[in-house]
């Protein structure tokens with residue numbers, strides 16, 4: 065805390081990233097597969113380079129994520145471009161680079177055909193089928209149920225197959241895709257979806273398509289609560305679909321984001337002070353919803369601890385842990401039992417590797433924080449500079 069550029073800051077464990085990757089790699093032994101890391105979970109370039117060296121492909125949701133993946137050295141033929149509103153110019157880039165593209169709707173298919181013509185290259189596509197399986201998660205991160213904005217209506221499957229047949233120069237249908245949601249903690253849900261998906265694959269093959277890929281998306285949850293609950297592992301997830309994958313002789317694509325990166329990081333803050341209003345006690349820290357919005361956005365729980373052992377006589381109370389941002393939604397944790405911290409005490413928010421820095425904003429001109437990781441030998445290295453006030457002023461230069 066004393067040697068970093070400033071607080072708050074994100075602190076990752078590089079060896080933990082490696083271990084998380086290896087858990088998937090080992091679970092997938094005996095299957096032909098692509099582990100596509102979902103870049104939207106965390107787009108730090110150093111982390112991307114590390115995951116690429118370990119053997120990941122990449123899952124992308126924008127042209128800039130594709131550009132970043134290329135910068136990080138990812139093999140574009142192991143990348144998958146997703147999204148319900150992909151832009152034509154981004155699809156052209158995807159077509160030029162030869163990445164897999166998931167077809168999300170009728171208009172999306174039109175745009176992919178147009179992009180293939182502009183790029184002069186046939187695009188390998190997967191159909192993103194909405195399996196209508198309830199992932200039993202917060203509605204903001206549920207994507208595979210009937211009323212979601214993602215994927216094609218499965219009763220429209222024939223229309224998409226006919227369209228693919230009608231565009232043999234632009235499209236090659238190579239697989240089927242689904243993504244159910246995020247923070248899923250029951251692997252039965254993946255199995256239910258995989259059963260439906262292999263049936264779709266049978267139907268699609270019956271019409272003469274040679275499709276080789278089943279993409280079951282990402283979404284595996286992690287132990288945010290730290291209560292010792294036993295959660296499904298990557299091996300549990302893969303084992304529940306293994307026989308289905310082998311029975312249809314397909315390559316399995318998985319798209320983990322959170323389960324590769326969330327538990328490798330914490331946000332390190334400093335306590336600015338403690339106050340009481342009405343019936344509530346507050347620990348006010350320097351970090352906020354600007355750096356880490358998940359609690360404010362989803363009511364998500366992230367485990368919070370003080371960094372140093374508290375004196376034995378410290379009074380334990382129930383606190384809301386809040387930032388300095390001018391919103392009552394600005395909290396990192398509610399109703400936490402903590403020893404009353406002194407000013408300047410370190411306070412960490414755990415499991416902050418996924419959808420934290422990548423969702424950070426500069427609200428209240430809290431510039432995005434620096435990032436560090438602990439290397440294999442225990443040394444600490446900076447992996448991203450903090451953004452500065454000067455960076456902000458640059459947007460107005462020359463106007």
Ligand SMILES: *Cc1c(COP(=O)(O)O)cnc(C)c1O
Pocket residue numbers: 102104105123146243245246247281282283284319320321322323418
């Ligand atoms: C967000 C997303 C993922 C990654 O989800 P996690 O819950 O982070 O594993 C994978 N695939 C698609 C299509 C996504 O939108």
